[in-house]
Amino acid sequence: MEEKKKKGGLLRDLGVLLIILLTPPVAILLWYTDTYLQGSLRELVHFFSERGFFTGMYAIWAPVFWGSKTAWIILGLFAAIEILLMKLLPGKVVEGPVTPRGYIPRYRNNGFTAFLVSLFLFWLLGFRLGLFRPAMIYDRFGEILGALNIFAWSFTLLLYVKGLCCPTTPDSGSTGSFLFDYYWGTDLYPHILGINVKHFANCRFGMMSWPLLLLAFVDKQHELYGAVSDSMIVSVTLQLIYVGIFFFYESGYFRTMDIQVDRAGYYLIWGVMVWIPSVYTLTGHWLVNHPVTIGPGLSAVLVVAGLLSFWSKTGMNRQRIRVREHDGNYRIWGHPAKIIRAKYTDDHGVERESILLADGWWGIARHFHYVGEILGALCWSLPALFSSIIPYFYVIYLTLLLVHRARRDDKRCRIKYGKYWEEYCSRVPYRILPGVW
Ligand code: NDP
Numbered sequence: 219m220e221e222k223k224k225k226g227g228l229l230r231d232l233g234v235l236l237i238i239l240l241t242p243p244v245a246i247l248l249w250y251t252d253t254y255l256q257g258s259l260r261e262l263v264h265f266f267s268e269r270g271f272f273t274g275m276y277a278i279w280a281p282v283f284w285g286s287k288t289a290w291i292i293l294g295l296f297a298a299i300e301i302l303l304m305k306l307l308p309g310k311v312v313e314g315p316v317t318p319r320g321y322i323p324r325y326r327n328n329g330f331t332a333f334l335v336s337l338f339l340f341w342l343l344g345f346r347l348g349l350f351r352p353a354m355i356y357d358r359f360g361e362i363l364g365a366l367n368i369f370a371w372s373f374t375l376l377l378y379v380k381g382l383c384c385p386t387t388p389d390s391g392s393t394g395s396f397l398f399d400y401y402w403g404t405d406l407y408p409h410i411l412g413i414n415v416k417h418f419a420n421c422r423f424g425m426m427s428w429p430l431l432l433l434a435f436v437d438k439q440h441e442l443y444g445a446v447s448d449s450m451i452v453s454v455t456l457q458l459i460y461v462g463i464f465f466f467y468e469s470g471y472f473r474t475m476d477i478q479v480d481r482a483g484y485y486l487i488w489g490v491m492v493w494i495p496s497v498y499t500l501t502g503h504w505l506v507n508h509p510v511t512i513g514p515g516l517s518a519v520l521v522v523a524g525l526l527s528f529w530s531k532t533g534m535n536r537q538r539i540r541v542r543e544h545d546g547n548y549r550i551w552g553h554p555a556k557i558i559r560a561k562y563t564d565d566h567g568v569e570r571e572s573i574l575l576a577d578g579w580w581g582i583a584r585h586f587h588y589v590g591e592i593l594g595a596l597c598w599s600l601p602a603l604f605s606s607i608i609p610y611f612y613v614i615y616l617t618l619l620l621v622h623r624a625r626r627d628d629k630r631c632r633i634k635y636g637k638y639w640e641e642y643c644s645r646v647p648y649r650i651l652p653g654v655w
Contacts, residue, residue, distance in 0.1 A: 227395060234401040238484055242367050243275060245496040248611065249360055249503070250278045257504050257608040285365025289358055293365055296430075299339065300422040301413060303332040314472035318565040319388035323407050323477075325417055329468030332422060333429070333461065340430050345437070353441045355434035356506060363496055370491040374400065374484045377415065381405030381482070390481075403483025415482055421468055424490030428498050429461045435502040439509055447509035449601035452517045453501050456524040456598040463528055470539055475627060501599050501609040510603050517601075524597030531590030534579040541575045550578035558645075560638030574638065576645045583648040584628065588620040624649045 247262065255261035266274045285293075309328030316322050344352040355362065381390050381404025389406035392399050408415040432454045440446050464471065471477060480486045512520075537555075541548045546557045556577040563569050579586050595613040602609035628649065632639045649655050 227398075231395055231397045234397050238397075238401060241488070241493065243279070245363060245367070245492055246279050246282070246360070248500060248608065249363055249496060252500070252503050252507075252608055253360070256507065257606040259607065279364075282360040282364035284368060286358065286361040289361035289365040292355070292358070292362060293369065296427070297423060300332070300336070300426055301418065303335055304328070304413075304418060304422050307331045307335065312469045312472070315478050316564075316570075317387065317389045317406060317478070320564065320566055320568075321387040321389055321407065323387075323414070323472065325414065325469065325472055327469045329421055329465040330462070333426065333465035336426055337429060337433075337458075340433055344433075352434040352437035355431065356438035356503075359431075359503070363492065366492045366495060367488075370484075370488040373491070374403075374482075374487045377408055377482045377487065378404055380408060380410070399483070401484045403481030403486065406481050408482050416477060416486070417472075419482075419487055420476060420490045421465070421471065424494040425461060425464055427495045429458050431495060431499045432457055432502045435499070435506050439506045442506070443509050445509075447505065447511060448514075448517050449510040449512045449603075450502070450505045452512065452520050453505060453598045453601045456521065456594070457502065459525070460528060460594060460598070463532055467532065467535065470535055473539060475623065475630075479630065497612055497615060500612050501602055504602055504606065504609045508602065508605070510601065512601050512603070520597045520600055524594055527590045527594035527597060530579070531587050531594065534587035534590065537578045538575055538580060542573050546573050550575075556581065556645075558638055558642055560635040560642075562634050562636070562638075572635075574635070574642045576642055581646055583650055583652050584643070584646050585620070585624040585650045586652075588624065588650050591620060592617050621650070 251257060251259065251262045255265065268274075269277065304326065307326075307328040309326045309331065311324050312327045314323035314325065340352070343349045378400050382392060382399075385405045386409045387405070387407045390404050392404055393402070436446055436450055436454055439450055476486065537550060541550070541555050541557060546555065546559070548555045555575060558574040558576055560572050560574050561569060562572065575581075583589075592613065595616050599610050599613050607614075628639075628643075631642075635642075
């Protein structure tokens with residue numbers, strides 16, 4: 219038994235090591251392929267077959283590994299502005315869900331205002347007053363990724379140590395394995411100098427960088443070709459709306475797995491600080507050098523389909539949150555919502571009750587909202603048409619992530635709610651797609 223446990227721990231640590239070692243080069247290679255090899259994976263294979271993998275990798279990564287002075291200044295200014303907006307903009311204080319150890323996180327709900335102010339400042343300082351050239355961010359994106367990577371590695375290490383020696387909340391601890399703790403984190407809700415680290419890193423840094431980078435990519439395409447292609451306009455517009463909706467419902471995000479389950483380790487912190495800027499923006503980055511024309515018909519179809527996906531996905535998240543806010547007394551699609559009152563015991567042995575919605579979108583499949591998420595991303599990738607796989611990298615990754623996430627969430631809920639979750643599963647048997655899985 220002991221032997222089996224050890225082996226399981228070793229395999230888990232090896233898996234984690236692989237993720238930590240592979241994800242940074244993948245982010246760098248995607249940027250390099252897109253910028254210097256016309257987004258062609260064949261060219262990339264050719265590059266490595268000529269130079270060898272390690273020397274090739276060194277040639278690509280070494281010049282940007284530590285970032286550059288300009289890159290660090292850009293990141294420092296961006297982080298400082300976002301912290302100021304997070305702290306100073308008005309907003310009601312909202313509560314997140316109570317943790318297993320009884321902690322109730324609190325947030326200032328000013329995400330949407332911060333989103334609008336950030337876009338406005340970027341436009342004013344860059345496009346209007348010309349204090350910086352937005353396209354320069356595209357030119358220096360490799361250095362920015364290098365700096366981001368170094369920062370996220372070090373910051374995660376700092377959070378690991380902090381979680382061990384002075385955790386912010388009781389929901390912290392160690393598994394005894396440095397590798398796994400570094401990857402998964404030791405603290406659930408770390409605060410540093412009064413700043414809620416996950417709120418800042420996930421929302422105000424990672425998610426906020428996404429629309430600003432897209433605007434820089436639009437500027438670069440305009441600089442190169444003297445115009446902005448309709449494919450770029452459709453793709454970027456849909457993404458700006460998606461991120462806008464995210465910030466409009468930011469308080470709902472505090473109830474998702476990212477915030478209430480995942481600790482502040484490499485998986486989350488590196489993910490939001492490096493993977494979001496590099497991978498989530500890939501379609502826009504690819505379009506810079508490929509000003510594809512898609513015409514008004516396809517443009518309209520993609521915008522309408524994208525908006526419908528966002529609308530359905532947002533409605534699904536809202537149903538789940540509203541039914542709990544109304545203690546189950548909530549109407550869905552014209553009738554009283556069918557719910558399960560699920561009891562569970564928290565880490566202090568206190569019995570609590572929660573509500574599982576088995577109706578509306580949540581009666582179709584247990585994670586049907588993931589379909590809306592994937593279709594939305596497909597709609598902003600399709601303007602790139604089909605000459606390269608790179609603009610589809612995000613939507614492919616997202617599909618894999620959400621399939622894995624559906625399993626992870628089911629496992630968590632089965633442990634948390636036991637027979638009540640079994641009842642929900644018997645009423646709603648499919649995970650994501652009814653009739654398929
Ligand atoms: P979910 O919105 O799926 O919420 C999961 C939690 O909701 C569960 O852990 C459980 O928590 C509760 N829950 C589960 N089933 C029910 C039910 N039937 N009724 C009521 N509550 C239920 O969380 P995610 O974090 O996976 O997704 C949040 C949003 O973020 C989604 O829109 C998703 O598409 C999006 N997303 C986007 C990603 C991206 O990279 N673009 C990645 C991941 C998610 P509890 O303990 O409260 O009961």
